[in-house]
Amino acid sequence: MSxxxxxxxxxxAASLAAKLRMLGHDGPITMIGEEPAPPxxxxxxxxxYLLGEMERERLYLRAPAFWEEQGIxxxxxxxxxxxxxxxxxVRLADGESLPYDQLALTTGARPRRxxxxxxxxxxxxxxxxxLADVDRMRPAFAPGARALIVGxxxxxxxAAAVAAKLGLKVTLIEAAPRILxxxxxxxxxxxxxxxxxxxxxxxxxxxxxERLEGxxxxxxxxxxxxxxxxxxxxxxxxGIGIDPDTELARQAGLAIDNGIRTDEYGRSSDPxxxxxxxxxxxxxxxxxxxxxxxxxxxxxxxxxxxxMLGQMAPYEARPWFWSDQYDEKLQIAGLxxxxxxxxxxxxxEPGALSHWYYQGDRLLALDAMNDARAYMIGKRLIEAxxxxxxxxxxxxxxxxxxxxxx
Numbered sequence: 046m047s048x049x050x051x052x053x054x055x056x057x058a059a060s061l062a063a064k065l066r067m068l069g070h071d072g073p074i075t076m077i078g079e080e081p082a083p084p085x086x087x088x089x090x091x092x093x094y095l096l097g098e099m100e101r102e103r104l105y106l107r108a109p110a111f112w113e114e115q116g117i118x119x120x121x122x123x124x125x126x127x128x129x130x131x132x133x134x135v136r137l138a139d140g141e142s143l144p145y146d147q148l149a150l151t152t153g154a155r156p157r158r159x160x161x162x163x164x165x166x167x168x169x170x171x172x173x174x175x176l177a178d179v180d181r182m183r184p185a186f187a188p189g190a191r192a193l194i195v196g197x198x199x200x201x202x203x204a205a206a207v208a209a210k211l212g213l214k215v216t217l218i219e220a221a222p223r224i225l226x227x228x229x230x231x232x233x234x235x236x237x238x239x240x241x242x243x244x245x246x247x248x249x250x251x252x253x254x255e256r257l258e259g260x261x262x263x264x265x266x267x268x269x270x271x272x273x274x275x276x277x278x279x280x281x282x283x284g285i286g287i288d289p290d291t292e293l294a295r296q297a298g299l300a301i302d303n304g305i306r307t308d309e310y311g312r313s314s315d316p317x318x319x320x321x322x323x324x325x326x327x328x329x330x331x332x333x334x335x336x337x338x339x340x341x342x343x344x345x346x347x348x349x350x351x352x353m354l355g356q357m358a359p360y361e362a363r364p365w366f367w368s369d370q371y372d373e374k375l376q377i378a379g380l381x382x383x384x385x386x387x388x389x390x391x392x393x394e395p396g397a398l399s400h401w402y403y404q405g406d407r408l409l410a411l412d413a414m415n416d417a418r419a420y421m422i423g424k425r426l427i428e429a430x431x432x433x434x435x436x437x438x439x440x441x442x443x444x445x446x447x448x449x450x451x
Contacts, residue, residue: 061346195217221250310349310359406432
């Protein structure tokens with residue numbers, strides 16, 4: 046019996062494998078992971094782990110004994126090189142081939158890197174994606190060091206917050222006119238710009254990087270900007286986005302559409318190959334989306350597991366995200382694409398604030414800063430397809446919970 050193979054060993058893979066067993070699948074399950082570590086959480090890497098507040102073992106999604114107890118074989122430190130769809134075989138980098146009855150691709154995403162031609166391969170230039178990435182960069186985060194963060198999205202802002210907390214001198218550059226341009230409204234960007242300024246981070250928006258410059262030993266020493274100015278840097282963190290890891294799927298002839306293209310059940314263009322997590326593109330509200338979030342990796346992984354066993358229920362995504370910066374917790378529900386109005390709501394507690402995204406009269410999403418109550422209620426409203434009158438949201442006297450009953 047060939048069983049089920051899972052390529053990838055992150056959050057989606059762990060959720061999928063555990064769900065298969067929970068639903069009663071008793072056949073072989075093998076998880077192939079390129080990294081040597083067992084499945085672990087990624088969000089704390091750029092926060093608690095980089096700060097030294099979380100031990101490595103606490104990152105693990107399950108105790109190592111769990112996988113053995115469940116009869117889930119982990120092939121770690123192992124790279125899958127090719128998929129032979131006709132023979133239903135996965136070839137590993139060491140030459141071994143593993144057969145499968147069904148195959149799940151949870152290959153995740155890879156960080157965009159700066160080209161070598163502009164200094165991307167210099168020493169002390171880092172990306173933040175894997176445990177190994179953060180282990181490499183931790184020694185460089187020394188008090189007084191000059192850190193340059195390239196990119197003003199959530200990864201860049203989180204790295205800037207950690208660097209500032211550790212006593213580094215931090216400059217963040219963003220080529221777009223403002224930070225969080227692709228993912229949040231101007232009001233949320235303004236909030237976080239002020240937060241970082243209060244912690245001594247210099248943010249330069251509308252500032253493009255021309256190249257990084259090294260010293261004679263190949264170590265980064267400065268960044269040359271498009272306007273001709275230079276910034277001294279002892280280390281550089283690159284946070285300019287991620288791309289779905291679709292190479293294996295592409296080589297195998299699977300359909301690609303901003304990720305591995307799946308149907309509503311998570312099945313690829315090959316009927317026995319499935320995809321879940323950051324690498325998967327799936328139908329949503331008349332279009333297609335790909336979600337880069339822990340919540341989606343968990344939910345989609347579990348949904349695909351059930352469908353691999355014959356349930357065949359369409360996956361209903363409920364997007365949610367979060368970001369921790371300093372002592373601030375940002376919680377996001379929904380997707381804000383197409384919004385034309387922002388409603389600001391002051392929370393009941395000092396410092397609590399939320400921004401609600403509307404398209405006409407329809408509530409799309411919200412950003413809640415230190416306001417868990419607004420987040421939880423807003424998330425339930427969005428998932429139920431309910432859109433309260435914006436005037437009620439803006440009025441701090443409104444009991445949000447009552448909106449769930451009205």
